[in-house]
Amino acid sequence: MMRKIYGIILLAALFTVLLQVPVLAVEPGEERVTLGANLTEAQIRQMYTDFNLERGKVKEIIVTIDEERAYLSGLVPDQKIGSSSISSIYIRTLEEDSGINVTTNNINWCTEDIYRNALMTAGVENASVMVSAPFSVSGTAALTGIYKAYEDITGISLDQTAKEVAAEELVTTSELAETIGSDDATMLMNELKKILDETKDMTDEELRVVIINLADAQNIELTEENIQQIISLSRTLEKLDISKWGDKLSQLAETMDSAKEAGKGITAFLNGLGDILAGISDFFANIFGGIGKLFGS
Template sequence: MKRKFSLLIVLMVLTAGFISSGTALASQGDKGINEKLGLPIVVYGEALSDSQKNEVAGLLEVDKHEEIDEFTVNGRDLADYIGGNPNSNMYSSVKILHKDNGKGLNIEIVTPDQITEVTKEMYANALLTAGVENADVFVASSVKVSGHSALTGIYKAYDAKGVKLDQGRMKVASEELDVATSIAEKEGIDQAEISELLTEIKKAIAEQNPATKEEIENIVQEQLQALNIELSPEDRQRLVDLFEQMRSLNIDFNQVKNQLNDLTGKLEKLINDEGFWNNLQSSVQKFFQSLSDFISSLLK
């Protein structure tokens, strides 16, 4: 009986170790330095104090990486990249993990309670407009901020690594973020609805390939009606002017559309995949049933 009890204790320790190590591996996920894609990048807002910077580093799990490239973004960068106010205080920070071509863009706001205006869908739309693709992007702040400065931080990260993004596309992407957040606030519309509107307008532009500003106006109006969103004439015009700028930049909207479809499809596919959840539940049930049977046999 003593031997069986000892075996049981060992089994419990091993099981606990297995579960905790599995959880740690799942959360850590670091496989060392990817020599093909380069080091992870972290860009901190310059206005952060030392203690706030340390907090953000913890939120972005900087210490999970063996090596990392670190930069700081300031008001001067805001002015250089998108023509913003050089005296702006920059707080929101980002971590970027580059991925292979075709892997798509993934955005995660690590501190959603602290990023008050910009949603991950807004970031995704703006970054795709700017030409940023194939990366995992994590946004965090230790204080409540709108979240706009994170976009400039991403631009600086790419520039520092020798990847030159188009200046015109960066500026219109920043304007897209401003239009999205201001319309959501001014019109009292949910941020998710505005993100969906921008996404659907881009998809429609990819499908219809408008050649004139009037055709852009028609697309904007069609999507507003389709989503049952009412805007003031002024805000409708802001959307038309925004997408007319995008059209003049010769952005490949088909490529943007594919990325947007990929972003919106991943989660829906997982949520609707009953087989995945059933298999997961079945596997867990089988594991613990086997464990229970084994323990019972030890105690007989």
């Protein structure tokens, strides 16, 4: 079981980067705090304590419920958005190739991996993000807060389509996680990301078969509703440009190659998945073979 979970985490980290939009150049060390507009003064003090910051030392940005709804209405159930903005974030930009580090506190719906994937999809990179709330909340306001903070740091808006796609990814993955678990939900999303240039030419029924095969290969049981959710998200993800993934993949090569999947190397793990999927199409087998060679060198 631990080997499976560790392998999923490695694949999630690896294949999420295949779908990134161009990333904005940002100097390391930039910091922002975003606060939910409905926090009390006592709760704001608690947030700064959680972030280990002194108020006034870092630029502060407010996130309102209207802004949250602008991103997530129609994607997130109303009960998840709620009627107030609570979850808050502290973001600090990091050196190039550092990736995205996410920690959460009192967030009961969005996991760290789900935040990380959504941020990468939107084009956020090389950042340390702390998400917190004074009591248990879904964490939907935090995604809007991260976008606002990152745009304030760069002075440039993130691609609107990418933000919308990332929001849908966060929502769908979170909903899947409620039924199949966070690790499996994240893995399925990233499995699909790496073959999007092929799925866009598939019919929904052909894509359905691929999804079922991917799930079966990992002993994941999907409901028909799950499958339809994944098909819908795949069609949305296809809107993004995935042509420039090579550099991002190679950036992770050293880290991924040194990791071990419970005693097995990355190459063996990827080649094993390649064997499982070889029957789907030559295209899939070629992708896994190429990646296996990359990490085997």
